[in-house]
Amino acid sequence: MKKAKLRADMLNALANHEQDWDIVIIGGGITGAGILLEAARRGLRVLLLEQKDFAWGTSSRSSKLVHGGLRYIKEGKISLTRDSVRERQQLMQAAAGLVEPQSFAFADYQGRKPGRWMFALGLMIYDFLAGLRGKHYFSAQDFQMLAPHIPAADLKGGSCYMDAKTDDARLVLRVLQEARAAGAIAMNYLAVKNVVYVDGQASGVVLQDALSKQEYQVKAKVIINATGAWADGLRQQQGHSARLRPLRGSHLLLPAWRLPVAQAVSLMHPRDGRPVFVYPWEGVSLVGTTDVDHSPDMEQETAITADEVAYLMEAMDFQFPQLQLKLDDIIATYAGIRPVIDTGKADPSKEGRDHAIWLEKGLLTVTGGKLTTFRLIAQDALKHINHLFHDHQADQEAESLFTRPSDLVNAKQLSHTQKSRLQGHYGESAAEIVQIAQDGELDYIPGTLTMWVELRWAARFEEVVHLEDLLLRRTRLGLLLRLGGLALLPRIRAICQPELEWDDEQWEDEQTSYLQLWSKYYALPEKGSIPEWRSSQRQPA
Numbered sequence: 001m002k003k004a005k006l007r008a009d010m011l012n013a014l015a016n017h018e019q020d021w022d023i024v025i026i027g028g029g030i031t032g033a034g035i036l037l038e039a040a041r042r043g044l045r046v047l048l049l050e051q052k053d054f055a056w057g058t059s060s061r062s063s064k065l066v067h068g069g070l071r072y073i074k075e076g077k078i079s080l081t082r083d084s085v086r087e088r089q090q091l092m093q094a095a096a097g098l099v100e101p102q103s104f105a106f107a108d109y110q111g112r113k114p115g116r117w118m119f120a121l122g123l124m125i126y127d128f129l130a131g132l133r134g135k136h137y138f139s140a141q142d143f144q145m146l147a148p149h150i151p152a153a154d155l156k157g158g159s160c161y162m163d164a165k166t167d168d169a170r171l172v173l174r175v176l177q178e179a180r181a182a183g184a185i186a187m188n189y190l191a192v193k194n195v196v197y198v199d200g201q202a203s204g205v206v207l208q209d210a211l212s213k214q215e216y217q218v219k220a221k222v223i224i225n226a227t228g229a230w231a232d233g234l235r236q237q238q239g240h241s242a243r244l245r246p247l248r249g250s251h252l253l254l255p256a257w258r259l260p261v262a263q264a265v266s267l268m269h270p271r272d273g274r275p276v277f278v279y280p281w282e283g284v285s286l287v288g289t290t291d292v293d294h295s296p297d298m299e300q301e302t303a304i305t306a307d308e309v310a311y312l313m314e315a316m317d318f319q320f321p322q323l324q325l326k327l328d329d330i331i332a333t334y335a336g337i338r339p340v341i342d343t344g345k346a347d348p349s350k351e352g353r354d355h356a357i358w359l360e361k362g363l364l365t366v367t368g369g370k371l372t373t374f375r376l377i378a379q380d381a382l383k384h385i386n387h388l389f390h391d392h393q394a395d396q397e398a399e400s401l402f403t404r405p406s407d408l409v410n411a412k413q414l415s416h417t418q419k420s421r422l423q424g425h426y427g428e429s430a431a432e433i434v435q436i437a438q439d440g441e442l443d444y445i446p447g448t449l450t451m452w453v454e455l456r457w458a459a460r461f462e463e464v465v466h467l468e469d470l471l472l473r474r475t476r477l478g479l480l481l482r483l484g485g486l487a488l489l490p491r492i493r494a495i496c497q498p499e500l501e502w503d504d505e506q507w508e509d510e511q512t513s514y515l516q517l518w519s520k521y522y523a524l525p526e527k528g529s530i531p532e533w534r535s536s537q538r539q540p541a
Contacts, residue, residue, distance in 0.1 A: 003463070003501065010187060011209060014216045019185075021047050021220035022389060024205055026192045026234065028052075029059035030168070031355075031366055032226035033175040033186075034378035040182035042382070044389060047218065048184065049207060051191030053469045054176060058228050059371070060169035060473050061302075061336025063249065063288045064281060066091055066099050066372045067163040068130065071275060073122050078129070080354060084372045085130035088164050091372070094401040095166075097424020098174060102165040102279055105147040105263040107319075108137075110154040113268060123161050136161060147265050149320045160263065165281060168371060169473040170425050173462065175374075177427055178402055189465050195223055195234060195363060202362035211465070222385050225365040229339040230298055240360055244367065245342035248294035250304035250335040252287040252312050253479055255447075258329045259285040259316065269315050274349055276315040283448045284331060284480055287312050291349045294337050303521040304333040310533035317534055327530065332479045332522050339367045357384055375401060406431040413442060418451065426457070433457045441495070445488065448480045455492060459499035467510035468517055470496065484518035 013019060023039050025032045028050025039046040050056070068085035069077075091099040108116050116137065123136045136159045138146065143158035176186050189210040196204040196217065204219040225234045232242040264279030278287045290308045309327070316325055340348075341356050355369030355377045366381045405423035408414060411434045414422075422430040434442070437453035444451055458464060458474035471478040471492075477485045485492065489511060497507050524530070 023222045024220040025224045027226035028054040030374045033172050034374040036184045037179040038378040040179045040184035046184050048186040049190045050188045055169040055172040058336045059172050062168045082129040097420035099166045103263045104266050105160050106266045107158045108156045229337040231367040245340045246294040247338045247340050247348050249289040250308040253331045254285045267319050270318045301521040302335045304335045306525040306529040310531040314533040459496040467514040
């Protein structure tokens with residue numbers, strides 16, 4: 001029981017106070033992971049704790065775009081856009097194969113907003129901030145080559161611009177990998193029950209192991225609350241008022257052959273003028289996103305609503321009427337909760353996406369912000385506590401965000417795309433993954449860009465506690481395959497059960513729990529509850 005022993009050893013070390021911590025970070029999403037990495041590279045003794053699984057919350061349920069936020073230019077947030085596009089460029093360079101360029105196409109129709117010249121001005125600023133130049137506008141004929149299946153009537157032309165995309169959960173795991181290489185510790189399924197205050201200042205946390213229910217207590221000079229949309233929970237334990245407005249963003253995934261897009265296609269929704277997009281991701285087409293207030297229990301999984309399904313399908317029918325998309329075409333859905341600072345705006349989409357940092361009685365809360373700027377958010381958080389660590393290199397910045405991945409030049413059985421994927425997703429471990437592959441495991445899993453060996457690697461080395469960890473976050477098969485990958489579970493079991501060291505009873509229990517979870521939160525709502533969404537009679541906003 002190697003994995004169980006390793007976890008037990010780490011818990012024993014916590015119980016025996018074998019390490020004095022400089023920083024304890026609560027939250028295993030991209031914000032917490034980014035702070036962990038930046039702190040570890042400064043030589044600080046840092047521990048990250050996640051009550052569920054790494055990237056369980058928003059960081060595995062985002063729109064998966066690493067983008068500058070073109071719409072923020074319209075809102076006058078030039079500095080946020082500048083920081084975002086520069087971080088985007090660095091991520092594409094440092095994590096090629098994980099953060100990849102994605103071109104966006106935006107059709108220009110007679111009478112539709114925002115119009116060619118207004119959009120061109122925004123794109124010119126966008127490129128200038130990133131240090132880029134390029135052609136943006138195409139004639140109607142050329143644009144239809146870039147974005148087939150869109151209506152030709154009243155099409156004047158269209159604009160294209162470049163952003164980037166990623167697998168958000170794998171990005172978190174890659175950052176954690178780098179942090180651990182720098183000496184940090186990160187543990188999943190270890191919940192913080194409460195923050196311990198001494199003389200009115202946060203000085204430690206009480207933990208509970210989700211598996212054994214045993215409790216532990218650890219001390220640290222600084223406690224950082226990086227729980228994202230859940231950050232108010234810890235703050236309110238000390239009587240602080242809520243400052244967040246949880247907003248839900250929901251998405252659909254459809255087969256690439258039913259919704260074929262080589263470029264990402266962006267449009268303004270015909271109902272309310274909000275931006276909606278569809279783009280190719282991991283072998284399928286991803287449609288997003290909504291932006292609505294989220295009121296259900298924050299401790300439960302979140303799911304798309306019937307109204308949100310209709311909203312997104314209406315947008316696709318408006319943009320691709322000849323495809324005649326149907327509800328049965330949808331492979332899976334997912335929804336995430338955005339940690340947005342509440343400023344009281346009536347329209348949720350008008351709320352800002354800047355991050356916020358509050359130091360309250362020694363508890364440093366870091367929340368809000370964008371996936372793209374996680375490194376800048378981490379650096380900003382550490383600036384707030386630099387004065388506590390005079391002996392460390394407080395302003396140290398790594399030359400590269402990630403270390404150089406292992407060389408796969410001799411892996412002749414792999415295509416260039418496969419090599420890039422392994423290096424981007426797994427960094428220094430890429431060569432080891434090739435070495436452990438058994439016959440046929442370097443092949444793609446049908447309908448996806450995932451290789452079978454990635455399942456073996458995750459099960460053996462990536463702290464999988466439940467089957468949902470493996471299929472929804474270590475890999476994304478639960479989003480990419482119908483019924484959560486039900487048809488492939490026998491082969492997945494053959495590969496992963498020995499690696500996970502589960503007996504037959506445990507596997508069966510985990511499989512049952514996973515399929516129930518998928519049906520409740522990742523499948524469509526009851527079809528009869530979904531409003532009519534055909535947009536043929538609607539007028540554009």
